[in-house]
Amino acid sequence: EVQLVESGGVLVQPGRSMKLSCAASGFTFSSFPMAWVRQAPTKGLEWVATISTSGGSTYYRDSVKGRFTISRDNAKSTLYLQMDSLRSEDTATYYCTTGGSSDWGQGVMVTVSS
Amino acid sequence: DIVMTQAPLSVSVTPGESASISCRSSKSLLHSNGITYVYWYLQKPGKSPQLLIYRMSNLASGVPDRFSGSGSETDFTLKISRVEAEDVGIYYCGQLLENPYTFGAGTKLELK
Numbered sequence: 001e002v003q004l005v006e007s008g009g010v011l012v013q014p015g016r017s018m019k020l021s022c023a024a025s026g027f028t029f030s031s032f033p034m035a036w037v038r039q040a041p042t043k044g045l046e047w048v049a050t051i052s053t054s055g056g057s058t059y060y061r062d063s064v065k066g067r068f069t070i071s072r073d074n075a076k077s078t079l080y081l082q083m084d085s086l087r088s089e090d091t092a093t094y095y096c097t098t099g100g101s102s103d104w105g106q107g108v109m110v111t112v113s114s
Numbered sequence: 115d116i117v118m119t120q121a122p123l124s125v126s127v128t129p130g131e132s133a134s135i136s137c138r139s140s141k142s143l144l145h146s147n148g149i150t151y152v153y154w155y156l157q158k159p160g161k162s163p164q165l166l167i168y169r170m171s172n173l174a175s176g177v178p179d180r181f182s183g184s185g186s187e188t189d190f191t192l193k194i195s196r197v198e199a200e201d202v203g204i205y206y207c208g209q210l211l212e213n214p215y216t217f218g219a220g221t222k223l224e225l226k
Contacts, residue, residue: 035215044206044220047214050215061214101153102175
């Protein structure tokens with residue numbers, strides 16, 4: 001059974017940093033592109049970042065480019081999202097998902113507020 | 115960015131009847147490889163999204179065959195036959211053809 005378990009979410013002040021993790025199991029992690037998708041409270045889904053199987057290729061939506069960094073450790077079957085210079089508009093539930101969106105984690109809440 | 119427009123924003127259905135949700139993309143989602151990269155998801159209340167349909171018409175693993183997807187290059191439909199109580203939630207279409215991947219605003223399905 002595929003499992004994606006996010007962790008790291010918390011309340012953080014604007015301008016500070018936070019790192020999310022997503023532990024994967026039940027599939028060959030290194031064979032799949034991975035992504036982060038977020039959902040602001042009561043809002044729809046928003047694709048944040050994607051990473052290739054090797055980690056050599058990444059993509060970010062414009063609003064997080066230069067502030068967020070997606071990475072992966074295939075040896076540990078773990079996906080990461082380093083979030084710097086956080087803004088209030090980054091407040092959302094962040095989901096880890098396989099690149100083809102077939103599997104999703106339970107989500108982790110990130111609140112950016114003073 | 116490719117804009118995905120869903121209609122209606124909400125639908126109320128009697129259990130056992132069918133429902134259809136439309137989605138239109140601002141650009142063709144047909145790749146040169148012949149695959150149309152439109153996906154459908156259901157987000158049940160308080161839960162993570164789950165994949166229902168991938169590449170326009172392929173049923174995801176474990177999804178009842180009451181669900182089906184169809185369409186053209188820019189116009190797509192999700193049909194739910196014999197709606198059940200477990201089908202309540204918000205349905206999203208999404209495109210995975212090009213970055214940034216984008217989603218529709220969602221269609222809320224409720225039971226009458």
